[in-house]
Amino acid sequence: MQEKIIILDFGSQYTQLIARRVRELNTYCEIVPFNKFPEDRDGIKGVILSGSPFSVNDPNALYTDLSGIRGKYPVLGVCYGAQFLAHTSGGKVESADSREYGRAQLKWHDEDDTLFKGVRNNSTVWMSHGDTITSVPDSFKLVASTDEVRVAGFKIEGEKTWGVQFHPEVYHSEDGKILLNNFVKDVCGCAQDWTPASFIESTVAMLKEKIGNDKVVLALSGGVDSTVAAVLLNKAIGRNLVCIFVDNGLLRKNEFENVLKNYEHMGLNVLGIDAKDKFYKALAGVTEPEKKRKIIGKGFIEVFDEEARKLKDIKWLAQGTIYPDVIESLSITGMVIKSHHNVGGLPQKMNLKLVEPLRLLFKDEVRRVGRELKITEDLIGRHPFPGPGLGVRILGDITPEKVRVLQEADHIFIQGLIDTGLYKEVWQAGAILLPVQSVGVMGDERTYENAVALRAVLSTDGMTADWAKLPYDFLGKVSNDIINKVRGVNRVVYDISSKPPATIEWE
Structure with a gap:
């Protein structure tokens, strides 16, 4: 069973950094919307409440019911998360005299507090908030302050729940990693054994169970993500994987020929498809970026569906989708940064089931997994290249x-x-x-x-x-x-x- 930390995302620009820092501690974590706590709770060891662009006093503030979480799991509230804990427990959160943004010096009141163990007194922390906690219930124990913020850190008596007004995940918080490690290791009791090798082992096992003897077609691009996804799938299902590399007319110079050559000696079953004319025709006269992405995504799926029918018995479409693609296409506060062709560009109805073995990895984690798989450095070290290719680097019509x-x-x-x-x-x-x-x-x-x-x-x-x-x-x-x-x-x-x-x- 995979141990994990759940991060409830209230829309902060720093939420992804929390996930990055937790994973650097060899602990798996997932970001989920603030009001979508997983129904499957197996393996959950703790919960982090993120920051938010909202005020807890805003009529439209993001609210979630923590009654099924507090007291059952260790909880760490960060910035808005800390204010939310105080506000919903009877404390008071008020607008600060001036927005508190930047470095501050942390002073702890209890050097034996589990969360702050090893955090240096007067160490620098990073503040980024417009509100401040002005009073807390009697059950809240004050554990840290700064010169400007009296309630910079607290613990709720009788439960493993803490709140910090600063951002430990940000680089400028000098001992932030120590604090997060205390939460992950000492408070939540995580084994910290999530490594590239363990990811490969569990993912290959998952793919074998999920796919069985079905055949899979993979959208191969020649980039790091699809290459690692292909090798993982090849380890799991072997020749039942068919890789298709599509020339959509939006690749780099000589990319089509070079990619096919790169995979000649990797033991992968790769088909090259020239579909330039199809994409150029569909994109003619289109200037709106999101529409271009959707057209390119739709075009890929149509090509894969067509090729799958030729191959017969193909039931799955595999993609090299990674976590930043998912996060940027996920609407927490109602605003999507952009849709990715392999996330938001897929049609609602397609003939193939979807499998994305790298969906929860960041790019640097994908590279570490690739090196563990012994993939050559010239492939692993390649720069990221957008799924829609030059389609999003030609501004205007194509x-x-x-x-x-x-x-x-x-x-x-x-x-x-x-x-x-x-x-x-x-x-x-x-x-x-x-x-x-x-x-x-x-x-x-x-x-x-x-x-x-x-x-x-x-x-x-x-x-x-x-x-x-x-x-x-x-x-x-x-x-x-x-x-x-x-x-x-x-x-x-x-x-x-x-x-x-x-x-x-x-x-």
């Missing part, structure tokens, strides 16, 4: 000519990163074709041609990212090469936006 221009520019950029040894230092990189033209001079002639944006970011899981400070000389050479060698481009710019507030992709 044409074969625009694809050609972007493929050439992107190839120069990526090859330049590889040749200079910068590729492995960057999490993800690519070129974006902008829907604007600008004036230029080439030779003695005035030009009015396309602008291309270059994007390179640093990240560990794709949930947050910072722009990569690539050397000016490198950027200058790449810009010069693109303008000189790619017909139709006369301007190159570099994107210096971080995520958040921007996303990694432009659409």
Whole structure:
């Protein structure tokens, strides 16, 4: 039975960071909506209540009934989660005189408190809240404060329930990992044995039981996620897995040929399908990003359904969906960041059942699993590439000519990163074709041609990212090469936006 921590998500921008930190402690955890506590409670060892953009005093505040949770499981409330515990127990939460955002010095009142064991007095913590807890019931024991926040940490007597006003999951909270480890290990009693090897063992067993002798068709892209998913499925069901790699006309330059070559010696059964014309026709004249994603997702499913019928007896569609795809497509507060073609782009009715062996892994966890599976580093080390491909890197409508221009520019950029040894230092990189033209001079002639944006970011899981400070000389050479060698481009710019507030992709 898989031990797990459940994170009830009240919509905080930091919820995914809580999950990342818990998993770094070799403990499996799942994020679920604030009001959707799992009906299957086997293996649940503890519960974390996340932060939220809402105030507990807001008429539209996110509310959930904790009567079936408190006292039955250890609970840790973080920021809004702590305020929610106080508010629903008879305490008082009021608007702070000024929004408390940034670093503060933590002072504990009980050095023997289990949650704060090993947390240094006066250590730095990260605050991000507009409300503050001004009074708590008698059953709440004050265990930590800061200069500005009297109730920075509390424990509820008679139950394993704590609340902290700060964010232990954020890097700036110096001893945050110690606090979370205390909760996971000492309070919840987790064995902390969730490792890549254990994930492989349990996932292969699950796939064997779930799929049996059925045949599966896998949407292979050549990227890290689908590669690891393919090898896991191959370990579980062998030749009953058929991998299909679709050329949707939105791949990188020479990607179709290169991917098929990469898998020749991996023992995978791979079919290559040229469907460029089908996708170009369906996307003609479409400019709205979500609609493009949905069309591309629908096109993939139609191709897979068609190929599955040719193969006969195919009952499952496998995908390399990972956790950030699921999280960003999940509406907690009524707002979806974006739909992913392998999450939100699927039609409601399709002829194949869906299996997603990596659905609950972050990207860096997928890579660790891939290395445990002995997949070659040139495949595991590849940058992430969006499922809709260049379809979300061509802003506006898509044409074969625009694809050609972007493929050439992107190839120069990526090859330049590889040749200079910068590729492995960057999490993800690519070129974006902008829907604007600008004036230029080439030779003695005035030009009015396309602008291309270059994007390179640093990240560990794709949930947050910072722009990569690539050397000016490198950027200058790449810009010069693109303008000189790619017909139709006369301007190159570099994107210096971080995520958040921007996303990694432009659409």
